[in-house]
Amino acid sequence: MYISQEKEPKGNKIRKQWTDAVGRGQGTYTPTQAVIEKARGCVLHTADGRRLLDFTSGVLVQNLGYNHPVFEKRFAQYRKNLPRNAYNMITPVQAEASSRLIKSMKSNPKAEKMLWAASGSEGIQKAMWAAMHRYPDRPILVATRFGFHGKKGLAADVTGETSKNPNVRFVSFPMYTPESPDFYKKELDALYREFPGKIALFITEPYLGAKGSFHPPAWYHQLVQAWCNKHDIPFLFDEVQSCFGRTGNMYAYETYGVTPDMVILGKGLASGESAAAVVGRADLIDSLDYGEASDTYSASVAACSAVCATLDVFKEEQIVRKTKKMAQEVHAMLLDLQQTFPFIRDVRGEGMVYGLEIEGDSLANRCVLEAYRATDTRGVHFLGPLAGKVIRVSPPLVLSESELKSAHSLLLKAWKKI
Ligand SMILES: Cc1ncc(COP(=O)(O)O)c(C=O)c1O
Known part of the structure; x- marks a missing residue:
């Protein structure tokens, strides 16, 4: 059994090749199992040609974005x-x-x-x-x-x-x-x-x-x-x-x-x-x-x-100074999402690392999946929920205002379906 996604023939082939060869203990569970072929800045390109705004920095690793x-x-x-x-x-x-x-x-x-x-x-x-x-x-x-x-x-x-x-x-x-x-x-x-x-x-x-x-x-x-x-x-x-x-x-x-x-x-x-x-x-x-x-x-x-x-x-590039400024905007965006979606029970964090506590575990997984599939061509990429029901928001520190705005509108669209 491997996780597959609709309308992703190329990605599903790679998911299967990986899952057939590698024990599942190797990876942390994510409901998307995104297959990425190219990455630049805060954007991940999937094997099937979709663009994802990255809200993970890998796992808080690529603070400068991808291929800076x-x-x-x-x-x-x-x-x-x-x-x-x-x-x-x-x-x-x-x-x-x-x-x-x-x-x-x-x-x-x-x-x-x-x-x-x-x-x-x-x-x-x-x-x-x-x-x-x-x-x-x-x-x-x-x-x-x-x-x-x-x-x-x-x-x-x-x-x-x-x-x-x-x-x-x-x-x-x-x-x-x-x-x-x-x-x-x-x-x-x-x-x-x-x-x-x-x-x-x-x-x-x-x-x-x-x-x-x-x-x-x-x-x-x-x-x-x-x-x-x-x-x-x-x-x-x-x-x-x-x-x-x-x-x-x-x-x-x-x-x-x-x-x-x-x-x-x-x-x-x-x-x-x-x-x-x-x-x-x-x-x-x-x-x-x-x-x-x-x-x-x-x-x-x-x-x-x-x-x-x-x-x-x-x-x-004075990354720390810029991060301080963007951090306020990221926080404001998350509070706005919380106002819109009552299933977001809490927003906790600082700087460029936050957790969205969701009403329950399965809903948190659904949020991650819907964000990934926000539109036919675009989405927002998250890790699988932490501690069951907390979605971590940790974009690269180089996130731009226009990227944040895009992520905001994609998440509004995606989570309205829930
Ligand atoms: C706070 C903290 N300490 C230690 C570790 C372990 O690091 P590694 O996975 O590189 O062994 C992690 C990894 O997520 C972490 O977040």
């Missing part, structure tokens, strides 16, 4: 003539990407040194290893409940609300209606009384993304940081999803007014190449010795070239 001309040119230039792999040697672009990345975080005085990884979850794991090596006599790992840090290893251990790792403890994260600051402080203090001097790290996300877009008040992260500082516990901020402009600042720690001990970056960092990074306190990063955080693909020449090219475009 300056990015593509620089990406090729940075890696020209270099070996593709650089496991047992160093190339200039690797050194340049590392020092530029640290410099891009000068708003955090703790951004002193870094480690590379090839995926977000590996970055999380390396950050956790660093804290655990720094404090080997502290067994306890604290995470916020309902977070998503990845599906592998230690990243999986601190994801969700229960853990098979007996050393993990979860604490509350503000969701629908935040409790008072005192509630969270008391919970943290009680935890410390239970494990004095035994906590190796505290890990959280700026906002709960995968759980359905819950963006906390800034005081929450500030309160956590104060508690970590008081007890000398490394504060790990998972910016795999939020880094590089998503919340309207280059980094979400700026949005929330904190200075974490380690920040984990991924996704938008390299505009689609496999790159992640941990940037933080030198004493934590240097607690890992030769080889203890090495692997075949981390800091690949392609990844480092992509990071340099992405940083170039952010600077030259």
Whole structure:
């Protein structure tokens, strides 16, 4: 069984070829299974010749849009003539990407040194290893409940609300209606009384993304940081999803007014190449010795070239400044949709990342499908709903006003059918 779409002979052939060969665990469920043959800016062209406005950025990866001309040119230039792999040697672009990345975080005085990884979850794991090596006599790992840090290893251990790792403890994260600051402080203090001097790290996300877009008040992260500082516990901020402009600042720690001990970056960092990074306190990063955080693909020449090219475009095209402006318009458009369609129960988010909470799971799937099929030739592309019924809106940061207007009218047309 494979997902097919009406009037898409070419797309359906490709869907079948893929599904016959690849186990279904490989992909996340989407009701559309869009087959894309060409992509440019915020527009995806399907194999059967339809145009989709992209509201996903892949999965918050292509913040600069698809095939950005300056990015593509620089990406090729940075890696020209270099070996593709650089496991047992160093190339200039690797050194340049590392020092530029640290410099891009000068708003955090703790951004002193870094480690590379090839995926977000590996970055999380390396950050956790660093804290655990720094404090080997502290067994306890604290995470916020309902977070998503990845599906592998230690990243999986601190994801969700229960853990098979007996050393993990979860604490509350503000969701629908935040409790008072005192509630969270008391919970943290009680935890410390239970494990004095035994906590190796505290890990959280700026906002709960995968759980359905819950963006906390800034005081929450500030309160956590104060508690970590008081007890000398490394504060790990998972910016795999939020880094590089998503919340309207280059980094979400700026949005929330904190200075974490380690920040984990991924996704938008390299505009689609496999790159992640941990940037933080030198004493934590240097607690890992030769080889203890090495692997075949981390800091690949392609990844480092992509990071340099992405940083170039952010600077030259003032992406963050433009994002702040467009963010207000995206938010206003989503509130207008909510006014029009009562099945949109809530709009949550900031910058260029929002969640539309829909009345129920099957309706949320229907919204995604109807948006895809808005007209015979056009549509809007979403991920499959998160946490059952939340549709994520995360267009490339380069979305233009006219593209936003088109998406708005397509969604009005599509969702009237529901
Ligand atoms: C906040 C956050 N952390 C970690 C990860 C894991 O990243 P990866 O899928 O690259 O391993 C993700 C991926 O969605 C994420 O959103």
